[in-house]
Amino acid sequence: MNSIYTPKEALQKLEHFCAYQERCHDEVIAKLQSLKMTSDEIDFIVVKLIEDNFLNETRFACSFARGKHRIKHWGKIRITNELKARHISSTNITLALKEISAEEYENTFNDLAERCWNSIQEKNILKKRKKFCDYLLRRGYESNFVYEKVKMMELE
Template identity: 80%
Template sequence: MKKPTNNTFTPKEALQKLEHFCAYQERCHEEVIAKLYSLKMTPDEIESIVVQLIEGNFLNETRFACSFARGKHRIKSWGKIRITNELKARNISSTNITLALKEITSEEYFETFENLAERCWNNLSESDTLKKRKKFCDYMLRRGFESNLVYEKVKELEEN
């Protein structure tokens, strides 16, 4: 596809470009709309292109949310709270967020939590117990794990 010389795209060219954009990686509606604005499309053209992308199954917010949750949990070891907050920041509906969190089995979730907690605790070279506890808890909470899990785990680790 040739790039237009005056840096504007016809709706057809923009649609093709966005089909590739969505086929490469799952996208949320917000990302697609931002991309279309960057291509200098009008609001009417944007609406039309988004509808075409949804009809062509290039854009599916449920699929995006599920893929996002799986990936962030498995690859970045994020907890459910962080995943939920990140999806909310992308204006994903609470229904889709609930479906996305079901993608993570409780066994997988707790296994990730345990592995991350052990690794974090063992890597902290803090001699002051209170400082070590605080650093551990802050890290695990930042990762998006539930506070009750984190505080139970820190007690368990201190005893060992």
Template identity: 80%
Template sequence: MSKIYTAKEALQKLEHFCAYQERCHDEVVSKLYSLKMTTEEVNIIVVQLIEGNFLNETRFACSFARGKHRIKYWGKIRITNELKARHISSTNISLALKEISSEEYFETFENLAERCWNSIHENDTFKKRKKFCDYMLRRGYESDLVYEKVKELEQK
């Protein structure tokens, strides 16, 4: 049987949950509902977490964008879509994307593109191009960047 939490216990649990890793409002709300909290309790606890600076949507968005770009090498389109899926405001999304400098962005793009192109062992040029473009677009890089890069890599 699952434990029934009081609002105070749930707040402490969520403070730890938010302190461990940046969270968005959606994650916190679903966690609270999984602890069998009522809508009223959820709203009160979310407000307390925001006031205690445990929950900050802007901080979450910036941290998310930096991490996904530096660790998973995601492009801006994928980061934007993932943040939208978490109901992050467009203002916070813009701020988050500013966390990635254009030099860092293009350097990551170039390195990923070179590595990807060299790892595709395909004799058919058309298939190799398609695999490369699909991969880079799935990673969330802009199509014009990807298509320019594929032309450049084919020339080599």
């Protein structure tokens, strides 16, 4: 079965795809496979996108980390796991996490913790603690932060 697009048309389509929003290599390859491109054509297009700076894994990782932290309030563990799932190198993951300042990270964590603690209606303190900890751990925050915070919340 032949591809619907010529490599040149596919390249243009993928340039728009990458210009609209930062993409990782996996997303680009999946998109090209959905366009029924051969593996040689995929390799050629991916190399071309990298050369023309439409595809840059470091830039993707940094943008991803900033966005997920600022908008979805994810912690570093969740961001790291999500980047690993997208086959981003550990070097790029490290660079991406440096995009989030310690101060911003702490402020986001504290705001999220306050909101979460106050929103849990549970009367049983043990159940409330568990819900609080589960929520913050699911969001990808470090367990030592979460457990310190739960102790502070109970004292207030």
